[in-house]
Amino acid sequence: MKVGNLDLTPYIAYGGIKWQRSDVDGKNAGRMLDGTMQRDRVAIKIRFDVTCRPITAAEQAKILSAIEPEFVMLTYTDPVTNSTKSGQFYSNNFPSTFAMVRNGTEYWSGLTFPLIQK
Numbered sequence: 001m002k003v004g005n006l007d008l009t010p011y012i013a014y015g016g017i018k019w020q021r022s023d024v025d026g027k028n029a030g031r032m033l034d035g036t037m038q039r040d041r042v043a044i045k046i047r048f049d050v051t052c053r054p055i056t057a058a059e060q061a062k063i064l065s066a067i068e069p070e071f072v073m074l075t076y077t078d079p080v081t082n083s084t085k086s087g088q089f090y091s092n093n094f095p096s097t098f099a100m101v102r103n104g105t106e107y108w109s110g111l112t113f114p115l116i117q118k
Helices: 057-067
Strands: 012-025 041-052 072-078 083-090 097-102 105-109 112-117
Touching: 041 072, 057 105
Parallel strands: none
Antiparallel strands: 012 041, 041 112, 072 083, 083 112, 097 105
16 A cells, blocks of 8 residues: 555555445435435545554654645555555544654654545
8 A cells, every 4th residue: 555655555554444335325315204215326435534643753754755645645455356556545534642752763653644535
């Protein structure tokens, strides 16, 4: 998984990528009065929730700088087709917790962020 030119793989925690497909429904979608479901899918969007391993402040700065622009180019393996795809994604709300200083180096843990298809 790459955001722009930054390979995120070395920073991701074990089990740290959650994939989700979301349908975007149009105005005619919903439950009808007779109880049947009307679908009006207008798009399918992909979302990844990424959790990083404990990282240094310098590593965190690289990641946060890469996902900061309004839209970023994400290259990823599509689990549906098992092929490499690229597309524009955005990110928001990326919490992280200061963990400690060891030998003069700051460490952070729990950096998580979504990557949501445009």
